Amino acid sequence: MKAGPDIAVVASLVGDPARANMLTALMTGRALTASELAQQAGITPQTASSHLAKLEAGGLIEPEKQGRHRYYRLTGPDVAHVLEGLAGLAERAGHTRVRTGPKEPALRRARICYDHLAGDLGVQMLDSMRRQKLVRQTKQTIELTGEGKRFMAEALQIDTDALAHPRRPVCKACLDWSERRHHLAGTLGAAVMSRFTELNWAARDPTPGSRVVNFTRTGEKRFAALFGSEQA
Amino acid sequence: MKAGPDIAVVASLVGDPARANMLTALMTGRALTASELAQQAGITPQTASSHLAKLEAGGLIEPEKQGRHRYYRLTGPDVAHVLEGLAGLAERAGHTRVRTGPKEPALRRARICYDHLAGDLGVQMLDSMRRQKLVRQTKQTIELTGEGKRFMAEALQIDTDALAHPRRPVCKACLDWSERRHHLAGTLGAAVMSRFTELNWAARDPTPGSRVVNFTRTGEKRFAALFGSEQA
DNA sequence: TTCATAGTTCGATGTTAGCCGAAGCATTAA
DNA sequence: TTAATGCTTCGGCTAACATCGAACTATGAA
Numbered sequence: 001m002k003a004g005p006d007i008a009v010v011a012s013l014v015g016d017p018a019r020a021n022m023l024t025a026l027m028t029g030r031a032l033t034a035s036e037l038a039q040q041a042g043i044t045p046q047t048a049s050s051h052l053a054k055l056e057a058g059g060l061i062e063p064e065k066q067g068r069h070r071y072y073r074l075t076g077p078d079v080a081h082v083l084e085g086l087a088g089l090a091e092r093a094g095h096t097r098v099r100t101g102p103k104e105p106a107l108r109r110a111r112i113c114y115d116h117l118a119g120d121l122g123v124q125m126l127d128s129m130r131r132q133k134l135v136r137q138t139k140q141t142i143e144l145t146g147e148g149k150r151f152m153a154e155a156l157q158i159d160t161d162a163l164a165h166p167r168r169p170v171c172k173a174c175l176d177w178s179e180r181r182h183h184l185a186g187t188l189g190a191a192v193m194s195r196f197t198e199l200n201w202a203a204r205d206p207t208p209g210s211r212v213v214n215f216t217r218t219g220e221k222r223f224a225a226l227f228g229s230e231q232a
Numbered sequence: 233m234k235a236g237p238d239i240a241v242v243a244s245l246v247g248d249p250a251r252a253n254m255l256t257a258l259m260t261g262r263a264l265t266a267s268e269l270a271q272q273a274g275i276t277p278q279t280a281s282s283h284l285a286k287l288e289a290g291g292l293i294e295p296e297k298q299g300r301h302r303y304y305r306l307t308g309p310d311v312a313h314v315l316e317g318l319a320g321l322a323e324r325a326g327h328t329r330v331r332t333g334p335k336e337p338a339l340r341r342a343r344i345c346y347d348h349l350a351g352d353l354g355v356q357m358l359d360s361m362r363r364q365k366l367v368r369q370t371k372q373t374i375e376l377t378g379e380g381k382r383f384m385a386e387a388l389q390i391d392t393d394a395l396a397h398p399r400r401p402v403c404k405a406c407l408d409w410s411e412r413r414h415h416l417a418g419t420l421g422a423a424v425m426s427r428f429t430e431l432n433w434a435a436r437d438p439t440p441g442s443r444v445v446n447f448t449r450t451g452e453k454r455f456a457a458l459f460g461s462e463q464a
Numbered sequence: 465t466t467c468a469t470a471g472t473t474c475g476a477t478g479t480t481a482g483c484c485g486a487a488g489c490a491t492t493a494a
Numbered sequence: 495t496t497a498a499t500g501c502t503t504c505g506g507c508t509a510a511c512a513t514c515g516a517a518c519t520a521t522g523a524a
Contacts, residue, residue: 012248
């Protein structure tokens with residue numbers, strides 16, 4: 001035993017299946033009401049209330065009161081990052097859910113990871129950015145090059161200088177649980193994803209609690225033109 | 233309905249305080265025995281055995297059998313990465329612990345491991361042998377090169393061909409408990425150690441039951457000349 | 465051989481914590 | 495005001511699991 005943070009308390013919070021389902025549902029980055037989370041977890045509202053109180057006390061989620069609803073969201077991207085990491089370990093050990101649905105392949109192809117793109121396409125994008133020298137990556141840290149800034153401004157109309165944030169890096173590597181390789185997180189990752197949505201290149205699956213991202217036909221073409229795997 | 237890996241099973245493994253303490257102890261990247269981990273967690277060996285089996289089944293740790301010891305280590309850096317992330321969340325929520333522990337420095341520097349040299353100097357020796365291309369190591373197996381045979385004959389008057397044994401390999405990698413890295417075992421490891429004793433380079437500590445090996449002044453010099461860390 | 469040590473398995477025990485029914489606020493709509 | 499909805503608190507039930515004593519296996523030491 002050494003001095004340091006007690007990981008057991010926070011891990012045990014995630015360790016309960018009902019709470020894990022709630023947290024997974026919140027991985028969309030959207031805020032959900034207590035009732036919605038109860039339904040996602042498959043438990044009664046009064047049980048959910050107990051779980052939500054514990055998650056809030058543990059600093060994993062935060063509430064926002066709105067009328068007679070209570071909306072909950074993850075307290076930050078770092079929570080989502082840890083959840084994604086746990087998913088990676090579970091995937092490697094073969095601990096998949098018993099009820100694996102038909103949306104599984106779509107989830108692996110493209111999904112929301114808190115507020116940025118994950119899955120096959122997310123990994124593909126960061127790969128391409130590295131090849132095009134838009135970013136320099138050393139271990140965990142990613143840095144945008146001058147060419148990268150120009151690219152973002154011209155191709156996606158994103159002013160990268162405006163993405164600076166006091167508590168969050170512009171670029172960050174996030175380990176993808178399905179691909180087991182990095183995709184792009186940070187404020188730039190979020191900006192790119194929301195731009196995709198604005199341009200109607202992609203849209204979140206309307207199913208409640210779904211993390212799937214569906215690309216449109218033209219969106220897929222534009223994405224491939226910018227970040228295709230045959231791109232130099 | 234639900235898709236993707238089940239993070240709850242992995243998180244619940246980390247969620248138990250005893251198991252969390254074990255994993256934290258393994259965060260150094262070094263391997264620890266089951267008893268050591270039991271002591272670290274403050275539980276009895278039989279309880280620890282149950283926990284270690286679960287952690288192994290969950291793919292978080294892997295064992296390496298060494299005599300009657302079982303050394304456990306994390307299965308990879310990604311496990312450590314997730315634990316680090318959990319620690320970050322716990323830190324933010326304000327959950328911490330405390331404790332310490334002293335040890336024997338001489339024992340860590342040089343000691344007998346069954347019949348060969350272990351400790352800092354033992355690990356140093358194998359490191360140097362690898363650098364000098366006296367041995368080729370692939371995972372657990374070590375093989376003496378032609379140059380290695382010549383070296384042993386000239387520098388230490390050891391006829392390596394005479395070390396063949398029906399039930400024991402000439403070279404073997406043995407996991408060092410103080411350094412948590414490999415040192416040289418096998419008949420060659422035993423021969424080298426006894427040669428050190430014959431040459432009066434080193435002697436076992438006279439204290440009954442002590443495993444400490446004391447190097448003489450000249451012995452230390454000769455050893456450094458052959459296996460010093462600045463050696464090419 | 466005989467003894468000691470490292471580790472595991474089994475069985476019994478006790479605490480914990482998730483779960484839901486019922487009742488109790490709180491907010492909104494009529 | 496009355497009713498309806500969203501959420502929480504309380505109480506009791508139940509299942510899960512961490513824990514340890516005792517016994518067993520395996521390996522090394524004398």
